[in-house]
Amino acid sequence: MGKKRLLWQLYWPFFVITVLALAAITLVAEKFLYDHSIERTTQSLQSRAHLIEESVTSAMAEPEGTVDALCKRLGKAASVRVTVLLPSGKVVGDSEETPSQMENHGYRPEIRAAMQGQVGTATRYSPTLNIPMRYVAIPILQGDSVTGILRVAVSIESIEQAVALIRRHFWIGGAIVLVTAAILIGMVSHRISGPLEEIKQGAERFTAGELGYRVPIPKWLEMAPVARAMNQMARELNERIRATVAERNERDAILSSMSEGVLAVDDQDNLLILNEAACRLLGISEPPTAGRSLWEVARNIHLQTFVDRILAGEETLESQLILWEFQQERNIQARGTALRDMSGRRIGAVIVLNDITQLRRLENMRKDFVANVSHELKTPITSIKGFIETLSDGAIHDPADAKRFLDIVSRQTQRLNAIIDDLLMLSRIERQTDQSEMELQTGLLRPVIQAAVQLCEGKAAEKEISLEVNCQDPLTARMNAALLEQAVVNLIDNAIKYSNPQSKVRIEAAKSNGTIMIRVIDSGCGIEPQYLPRLFERFYRVDKARSRKLGGTGLGLAIVKHIVQAHGGRVTVESTPGKGSTFSIRLPINS
Missing domain, CATH: 3.30.450.20 (PAS domain)
Structure with missing residues (x-):
């Protein structure tokens, strides 16, 4: 069902009540006026009947036409209809019609009452005159006997017209009242609906999230508390939403961080x-x-x-x-x-x-490191132990065997010492990095690179490998010169080990993309792609047999990685199998 406007909700009940009230008042007024008019007409007719009663009584003793003539004369003079009847109901005189043409009136209620010696009255539509009439009939008495009936009647059209006029005036007045009421109700409804519309708009704006809006307080005593309550509700709701949003944002921030x-x-x-x-x-x-x-x-x-x-x-x-x-x-x-x-x-x-992927990886690396350290240390120790036992069993008395065995023991001891030195260096670098004890000073890179090259020239000369240096000048960096030199030495040494004889190893240093890049480029055997991610792990070797044969400890590249990280940089490798490898150290500029 559709919603109705306030105007119609107020107007229609008032309309129905007004119409019912007007109808009731009109009916009561009509009935009162009608009954009062009929009563006065009846009294007037009764008085007239008694005035002419004596004349009619005398005429009834005369010849038959005398009564009818009297009736016509009296009716014209009094402006009423006069009818005289015998006790049988036969009409013997009438002021309006010929008696012989009129039916017997003995059954008429007023006539029947008069026959019984009473005054009879009736109101009905006259078929003879085609108008509504009021009838009053009195008995003509001779002693106690009714010798005739005198009936006088008058039209009541004027009464009905007066009642209709009053009825029309009542309805016109009612219509005026209804129109006036509609105007007044419209004005009142507008004054009521105005604040209601403002309250509705406020509710809509609150629903849309405009909780800072405030509903104007109307002058109506009944509506002012509603507006105040809505404003208070908006304030409290706004505070609660703010608190909820703050809690949600705090929770989201915690979860996000x-x-x-x-x-x-x-x-x-x-x-x-x-x-x-x-x-x-x-x-x-x-x-x-x-x-x-x-x-x-x-x-x-x-x-x-x-x-x-x-x-x-x-x-x-x-x-x-x-x-x-x-x-x-x-x-x-x-x-x-x-x-x-x-x-x-x-x-x-x-x-x-x-x-915990990284933790698991570190755990695996720790296990691998322990296993590798054990293996790397056990191999020279086992070799040393074996040759010492051989010497103890008598080989020491053979100068040739004794010298050969002692040379092997010496080499294994040197290897063992190299492993321990590298482990100690790694440990020291890690400790200094973790405790921020690494001393860095700004200096030129060329002397560091040249010092590293000089340390490796002897080993390069053994394989007839040329070392080519290309360093921009002036190129400076914050560094620990000794450690950075060690890192470059390890990379050059590694390149010499895996390069073919009579080849070339290039060492380059230059600024690149906001960093200082030191590159060691060889043209050796190269490295397969699957081995590159683990290349800087401790004791990791692509070809273990060849690495040991070349005298490596398996810690050189790991040392390079930790030294570079201690300088805030990173080390990467690019390699093509059969064509060579490029190891790159990237250092921040003056950091």
Whole structure:
């Protein structure tokens, strides 16, 4: 059903009440006026009847036509209709019609009353005259006997016309009242609907989020409290929304700044919260909207099973999950607990995700390092022990064998010493880096590079390898000259080891893309791409047998990496199998 305007809601009840009231008043007034007029007419007719009663009584004793003539004369003089009847109801005289042509009137109510000696009255439509009439009939008595009936009548058209006029005046007045009322109600409704419209607009603006808007306070006593209440509601709602938004922003900021992934689901496995770290860990490019299914967002059977176990009833749970990102395995530690509302009812689950891939990698590296150190130290120690036992068994008495065995023991001792020296250097570099004890000073790079080249010239000469230096001048950097020289020595030494005889190793230093780049370029055997990511790990060798044969400890490139990192830089390698390798040290400019 459609909504009605206030004007019509006020007008129609008033209209109905007014119409009913006017109708009732009109009916009562009509009836009163009609009855009063009829009563006065009846009294007047009765008085006239008694005035002419004696004349009619005398005429009835005369010949038959005398009464009719008298009736016509009296009716014309008195402006009434006069009718004389015998007790049988036969008309013997009438002022308007010929008696012989009139029917017997004995059945008429006023005639029947007069026959009984009473005054008879009646109001009805006269078929003879075709007008409404009021009839009064009195008995003509002779002693106690009714010898005739005298009836006088007059038209009541004037009475009905007067009543109709009054009725018309009443309805005209009612129409004027209704129109006036409509105008007044319209004015009142406008005065009421104006403040109501302002209140409605205020409610609409509040709904649209304009909680700073205030509804004007109307002058109407009944509506002013409503406007004040709405303004107070808007103020309180605005404060609550601000508090809620502040809490939500604080929560979102905390969740966004967390390195751990946090996700929450309801009891139907639909997402409630998923922070940026969780999106990153789960490989989700854009944060999904709340309400979506976890399986729809992150299709990982291990995570889904973990969440289902918590939703199934387990309070707390911890597990390690395997996720894949760009075909790389990621180790995720998941801790989950049941999510409950204030009443303690279980409503979902909260899961915290930690990426332990790096920790797992470091753990594996630690295990590999321990195993490699043990192996690298055990090999020369075993060799030394074996030759000492051989010498103890009598080989020491053979000068030739003794010298050969002692030379081997000496080489293994030197190798063992080199490994220990490299390990100590690595440890020292790491400690200085962690404790920020590395002393860096601004200096020229050319002397550092030339010193490194000079240390490697002897080994290069053995293989007839030329060392070519190309260094921009002046090129300065903040550095620990001794350590940076060691890093360059290790790279040049590595290049010489794996370069073909009579080849060339180039050492270049220049500014490049906002950094200082030192490059060592060889044309040796090169490195297969799959080995490049682990090339700077401790004791990692692409060709272990060849590396040991060439006298490497397996720590040279690891030392380079840590020295460069201590300088705030990084070291990279590019290699093409069969064509050579390029090792690049990038240092920040004056940092």
